[in-house]
Amino acid sequence: MFNHLQERGANCQDPGNRLPRAGVAAPAPAHYFDVHPRDRRIPVAITLIENFRAVFYAPFYAAFVLGAYAAEGVEGDQRPSSGPAETAKALLTGGGDVVWGGPMRVLVAGDADPDCGLVSFCEIVERDPFFILGRGPAPGGGFGGIMDKKVATVREVPTPWMCFQDDLRRAGLDPDALDRIPDRSMGENADALAAGEVDAVQVFQPLAENLIEEAGARIWYTAAERGLTSYTVFSTTRAFMAREPDSLLRMTRAMYRTQKWIAAHSAEDFAECISGYFPDMPPEALARSLDRYLKLGIWNRTPILKREGFDRLRAACISGGLIREGIPYEVAVDMRFAETALREDPDSM
Structure with a gap:
């Protein structure tokens, strides 16, 4: 899809x-x-x-x-x-x-x-142009609410995960404790989110926009809001x-x-x-x-x-x-x- x-x-x-x-x-x-x-x-x-x-x-x-x-x-x-x-x-x-x-x-x-x-x-x-999109509203507790979710991250290039794992560390969390799927493409991850096989995915545009429009996904985290x-x-x-x-x-x-x-x-x-x-x-x-x-x-x-x-x-x-x-x-x-x-x-x- x-x-x-x-x-x-x-x-x-x-x-x-x-x-x-x-x-x-x-x-x-x-x-x-x-x-x-x-x-x-x-x-x-x-x-x-x-x-x-x-x-x-x-x-x-x-x-x-x-x-x-x-x-x-x-x-x-x-x-x-x-x-x-x-x-x-x-x-x-x-x-x-x-x-x-x-x-x-x-x-x-x-x-x-x-x-x-x-x-x-x-x-x-x-x-950072990436987003974490999930099924349903963003969980409470900030990054802590994401830690018990199954999250598929970007495989194609390392920078998106490097930045997100650093966000988690700065929030006092252990990125190794995240239930993460690291080895599938963004397209495969988007399909998995639409099918309900994962809780959240890390993607950029236009995948983010299409998941919002076509699969009812919600933005859980906007990496650009981290700052420069x-x-x-x-x-x-x-x-x-x-x-x-x-x-x-x-x-x-x-x-x-x-x-x-x-x-x-x-x-x-x-x-x-x-x-x-x-x-x-x-x-x-x-x-x-x-x-x-x-x-x-x-x-x-x-x-x-x-x-x-x-x-x-x-x-x-x-x-x-x-x-x-x-x-x-x-x-x-x-x-x-x-x-x-x-x-x-x-x-x-």
């Missing part, structure tokens, strides 16, 4: 498998790097790796459709990753220049090798950053201009903009999914990755045993391009 609503991954064909070719843009304003900025009328090529297809990645798709990259003189290939776990490896082995995905991958790579050279430079998703938890960023290698700083500034400016557009438009406008990336999803369902995310404020309004959000994610990955210590904000994050974009204050798309 719900399997078709899972992320489409590497097999998804998007409306255009290449970034729009660059048009003529205004000359670059002065900025603050120790390089001479190239004329933005001269396009630069970037290979951008898509982690997987998901509604909470909507700003990335909007940037393509709105022509934000072209406006900044960026052209290049948009390539699907062979899988979320392979994305960081693709960057390190030259399979791409920039990836959008979780800073968790930078933390994991840096934990294994502090000199790996991966770095995040522009944040887009600053709050850095979830999705642009990342690259230190080597590429040193070689192509102006290209990364252009990408950051393009995303900032897209963020401004999103802040000024409705969920319906947003859904119409990116609908080509979700051809199997009814427009109304896409708009509802985006509207809930907009109201929760999961998308950053600027490219700045705040230390608070990074530290919360890092702490969750440590408490869950995904990493030992990780790498600090100063090593994993470089905000020079985001800070410059804010100073330059480009127009909205």
Whole structure:
């Protein structure tokens, strides 16, 4: 029933498998790097790796459709990753220049090798986009009321469980005591909830919206309400950053201009903009999914990755045993391009 609503991954064909070719843009304003900025009328090529297809990645798709990259003189290939776990490896082995995905991958790579050279430079998703949905009203007692329920958690990627188990620990609870099903897909879990085989599931949009509409599920916990938890960023290698700083500034400016557009438009406008990336999803369902995310404020309004959000994610990955210590904000994050974009204050798309 719900399997078709899972992320489409590497097999998804998007409306255009290449970034729009660059048009003529205004000359670059002065900025603050120790390089001479190239004329933005001269396009630069970037290979951008898509982690997987998901509604909470909507700003990335909007940037393509709105022509934000072209406006900044960026052209290049948009390539699907062979899988979320392979994305960081693709960057390190030259399979791409920039990836959008979780800073968790930078933390994991840096934990294994502090000199790996991966770095995040522009944040887009600053709050956790997952939910715990259950059958019937949420149990009393906060997280304590969930502990005696059978809960199916996300298998596809580790960050949702890392964050939720950390929430439980901070509430004084033992996540190992949770009656948890960890090894089924979100689509399978959604079907299980609809069939009454589990009490609650951990899912993102549009599965959450569809379970509410079609199966009468209730939201028991909205992870975005935890506060800042850095979830999705642009990342690259230190080597590429040193070689192509102006290209990364252009990408950051393009995303900032897209963020401004999103802040000024409705969920319906947003859904119409990116609908080509979700051809199997009814427009109304896409708009509802985006509207809930907009109201929760999961998308950053600027490219700045705040230390608070990074530290919360890092702490969750440590408490869950995904990493030992990780790498600090100063090593994993470089905000020079985001800070410059804010100073330059480009127009909205």
